[in-house]
Amino acid sequence: MSDVRNAVGQVTYADAGVDVDEGARAVDAIKAAVATTARPEVIGGLGGFGSCFSAAALKDMDDPVLVSGTDGVGTKLAIAQLLGRNDTVGEDLVAMCADDIVPLGAEPLFFLDYVAVGKLTAEAVAEIVGGIARGCRKSGCALVGGEMAEHPGVMNPDDYDLAGFVVGVVDRPKMLGPKKVSAGDVILGLPSSGIHSNGYSLVRKVAIEGKTVEELNEPREELAGESLADAVLRPTTIYAGGLLAALREGAPIKAMAHITGGGITENLNRALPAHVDALVDRMGEAGGPGWSIPPVISYVSEQAHLSLDEQYRTFNMGVGMALIVDPDDVDDVAESLSKQDFEPFVMGECVSGTGKVVYRDVA
Numbered sequence: 001m002s003d004v005r006n007a008v009g010q011v012t013y014a015d016a017g018v019d020v021d022e023g024a025r026a027v028d029a030i031k032a033a034v035a036t037t038a039r040p041e042v043i044g045g046l047g048g049f050g051s052c053f054s055a056a057a058l059k060d061m062d063d064p065v066l067v068s069g070t071d072g073v074g075t076k077l078a079i080a081q082l083l084g085r086n087d088t089v090g091e092d093l094v095a096m097c098a099d100d101i102v103p104l105g106a107e108p109l110f111f112l113d114y115v116a117v118g119k120l121t122a123e124a125v126a127e128i129v130g131g132i133a134r135g136c137r138k139s140g141c142a143l144v145g146g147e148m149a150e151h152p153g154v155m156n157p158d159d160y161d162l163a164g165f166v167v168g169v170v171d172r173p174k175m176l177g178p179k180k181v182s183a184g185d186v187i188l189g190l191p192s193s194g195i196h197s198n199g200y201s202l203v204r205k206v207a208i209e210g211k212t213v214e215e216l217n218e219p220r221e222e223l224a225g226e227s228l229a230d231a232v233l234r235p236t237t238i239y240a241g242g243l244l245a246a247l248r249e250g251a252p253i254k255a256m257a258h259i260t261g262g263g264i265t266e267n268l269n270r271a272l273p274a275h276v277d278a279l280v281d282r283m284g285e286a287g288g289p290g291w292s293i294p295p296v297i298s299y300v301s302e303q304a305h306l307s308l309d310e311q312y313r314t315f316n317m318g319v320g321m322a323l324i325v326d327p328d329d330v331d332d333v334a335e336s337l338s339k340q341d342f343e344p345f346v347m348g349e350c351v352s353g354t355g356k357v358v359y360r361d362v363a
Helices: 020-035 056-060 076-083 089-104 122-139 200-208 228-233 240-248 295-304 308-312 327-339
Strands: 064-072 107-117 142-150 160-171 186-191 253-258 276-282 319-325 345-352 357-361
Touching: 020 122, 020 142, 064 089, 076 089, 076 160, 076 200, 076 228, 089 107, 089 122, 089 160, 089 240, 089 253, 107 122, 122 142, 122 160, 122 240, 186 327, 200 228, 200 295, 228 295, 240 253, 240 327, 308 357, 319 327, 319 345
Parallel strands: 107 142, 276 357
Antiparallel strands: 064 160, 107 160, 186 319, 186 345, 253 319, 276 345
16 A cells, blocks of 8 residues: 655645545636526525525415425436546436426426536536536526535546435425326327436446447447437436426416336326326337337337337336326417427327326337
8 A cells, every 4th residue: 555645744635535626626617607507596606505595486475385306317427427428417417306396387496416526627527517507597497506525435536426406396276296187188298309317227238338439429320320429428308497488378287297217107107196097109119109219219129129018117218208188278288388399299198097007009
């Protein structure tokens, strides 16, 4: 074991692997990006022991309910690290948190991040936090603080991990959820941008391992000319900002489901009451009558030899968010969503049942 003591026997924090000066430089590097996410309710800036956010506007609500969520990006980070692309995973982080609270009708108010690294470099952290700030702007929440932790000896120097925390609010009379859903309602889907941020342990095992960086960056015919690197690292779509704009406009949405880990099968059921099933139309490799499966999802599913049922409980299959609406309101909701640059499609209907997702395979 090498001896890191200096001439007088002192072992500094830097000698132990934690560079306080680089940490300060990293904070300076992210200040501009963080400032772009500010909302009027934010009090102060970076540097305090706690982040402050005014709750004065909540007094105008009948019964304000705080809604919180936390998540990470998972093993998608390993692919980003392999390819040296750190600028988009922050968007994934915000998407996984903000879009988890929107199904209740909640507006994301503020966001905090936790960045753990093996060896801190200001440039890499600035790329990561720049992506987080971009995600916060898209979802409408303020990035009010976070933590950068350097973990020498615990993590490899080039490794990092992310966690995010969001707090939002909804007026209780306007909450969405299963209680509003009934048989006969229509299920609308919003397209995903690709795999989003789930299923990446499988993606890495069947599509990434054993390939060189050069191979990952080569255009592939089966991916419509896109490289595997671009396809698997495309950021998760952030729906929160557009959905909230549609709700404020009066779009009569009853319930929503964020399609994340567990796919359509294990997420759409969370928007159902115990006496209703979601009957989803699907057409195998084509997705459904109203949507198509992103090529990268089809490619990974083929490499893994997944059955159709297993695909639908692993990946989002081209549906990033599912909405449940009254059949008489479908056109109005679709119009409101189109104004937010979404392209909604009908993916099924609600029927009497026991709170499960069932599939109707169509030719």
